Amino acid sequence: MSEAIKKRIAVFGSTGSIGTQALEVIEAHPDLFEVEILTAQTNDKLLIEQALKFNPNAVVIADESRYEKVKLALESTDVKVFGGENALDEVADFDTYDMMLAAIVGFAGLKPTLRAIENGKAIALANKETLVVAGDLVMQLAVEKRVPIIPVDSEHSAIFQCLVGETRNRIEKIILTASGGPFLGKKPNFLVNVKRDHALQHPNWKMGAKITIDSATLMNKGLEMIEAKWLFNLTPEQIEVVIHPQSIIHSMVQFEDGSIKAQMGLPDMKLPIQYALAFPQRVANNNPRPNFKKIPILSFEPPDVKTFRNLSLAEMALEKGGNFPCILNAANEIAVWAFLNNRIGFLDITAVIEKTLQKINYIEKPNLTDYFESDGEARNFAASLIRM
Ligand SMILES: NC(=O)C1=CN([C@@H]2O[C@H](COP(=O)(O)OP(=O)(O)OC[C@H]3O[C@@H](n4cnc5c(N)ncnc54)[C@H](OP(=O)(O)O)[C@@H]3O)[C@@H](O)[C@H]2O)C=CC1
Numbered sequence: 001m002s003e004a005i006k007k008r009i010a011v012f013g014s015t016g017s018i019g020t021q022a023l024e025v026i027e028a029h030p031d032l033f034e035v036e037i038l039t040a041q042t043n044d045k046l047l048i049e050q051a052l053k054f055n056p057n058a059v060v061i062a063d064e065s066r067y068e069k070v071k072l073a074l075e076s077t078d079v080k081v082f083g084g085e086n087a088l089d090e091v092a093d094f095d096t097y098d099m100m101l102a103a104i105v106g107f108a109g110l111k112p113t114l115r116a117i118e119n120g121k122a123i124a125l126a127n128k129e130t131l132v133v134a135g136d137l138v139m140q141l142a143v144e145k146r147v148p149i150i151p152v153d154s155e156h157s158a159i160f161q162c163l164v165g166e167t168r169n170r171i172e173k174i175i176l177t178a179s180g181g182p183f184l185g186k187k188p189n190f191l192v193n194v195k196r197d198h199a200l201q202h203p204n205w206k207m208g209a210k211i212t213i214d215s216a217t218l219m220n221k222g223l224e225m226i227e228a229k230w231l232f233n234l235t236p237e238q239i240e241v242v243i244h245p246q247s248i249i250h251s252m253v254q255f256e257d258g259s260i261k262a263q264m265g266l267p268d269m270k271l272p273i274q275y276a277l278a279f280p281q282r283v284a285n286n287n288p289r290p291n292f293k294k295i296p297i298l299s300f301e302p303p304d305v306k307t308f309r310n311l312s313l314a315e316m317a318l319e320k321g322g323n324f325p326c327i328l329n330a331a332n333e334i335a336v337w338a339f340l341n342n343r344i345g346f347l348d349i350t351a352v353i354e355k356t357l358q359k360i361n362y363i364e365k366p367n368l369t370d371y372f373e374s375d376g377e378a379r380n381f382a383a384s385l386i387r388m
């Protein structure tokens, strides 16, 4: 009997929070998946361990200074080792994989993802910044190349799951749930003094540092509004955010008849990762299940946009469109990096973004070069506001 065909996965960002959980999912389902490509930026040690365990065709260490170390460690294997940022694009062009899990953090994920789409590869998309920056170009290319973009982000996976079987039915609105982060209910007089270690304590999810700070400032939900616009072809009026501190309902879809579908589960990214990798199949697993007898309350409240102004800035960028979301994203990446390195305070993150949005020229219909230039200009300006 011939062996069933396995989906060959290219895990871009394999050393991160999503990447490592994806490898757990793949390891748990050796009958369905195999690892074709692994990529890391700096974590050479983990990349080597992963390569020895999963025996991929190729690995990339994007930080070129670590290339020799990885090459040497994998010398006795037949794993091809590549170094440098351009190598990400090079391996995205390989024809030996079926699906890219796009799990690099930030703007750096955009180019390899576009290359994969160009090459007709299915995308399991965790990297929300790709759609925030250039959602119009990414979705247009995906349509042209008939490439499915399956969301991994928990809220978008929830909406995607709610929409299965609803292709003929119009969405009235989607309701994106937000945990509120570690500072839910806090006011500026408290936030002015918070430090990175406190902001990194997400109440429900264990994630990479950048997205954890975005959750604390509510920028994460703003980025997710823009991500949802492109994934589901929605107007800003169709996208609502509600605080749901328990993170059990991962998001909801309201249809024209007033019926609302929600997708629920424990806050564990292995489910949306598995769903995206295996789509359209649901695959059995042993992950813990919620016990509703032990969850006394599922509560909801409006977001405090006066305190968490990043959400308003992102809403403004969503409405204005053009290169505004790209500028917002670049300034946010710089400001979050500065906060994580104790260079600026928590509330300064918003100030840096706001000033950068005021400074960089608006372009109504940017092309890819415009997006790269806007990103660079916004980063330079945001960095100039910070004592680097
Ligand atoms: N973590 C989560 O639960 C969720 C994450 N997401 C999204 O998924 C993406 C990944 O998040 P997360 O896993 O938390 O992030 P992490 O910071 O944990 O991991 C990021 C990964 O990207 C690599 N990387 C970082 N910078 C670069 C670069 N310039 N070039 C190439 N590779 C790079 C890192 O390599 P190295 O570690 O080797 O330096 C690492 O493998 C983000 O866009 C995030 O918003 C969405 C929903 C949930």
Ligand SMILES: CC(=O)[C@@H](O)[C@H](O)COP(=O)(O)O
Pocket: 153, 154, 155, 177, 178, 179, 180, 181, 205, 211, 214, 215, 216, 220, 221, 269
């Ligand atoms: C797991 C995931 O998808 C994150 O984006 C998560 O939703 C962050 O939580 P917040 O709701 O606090 O932004």
Ligand SMILES: [Mn+2]
Pocket: 153, 154, 155, 156, 224
């Ligand atoms: Mn999310």
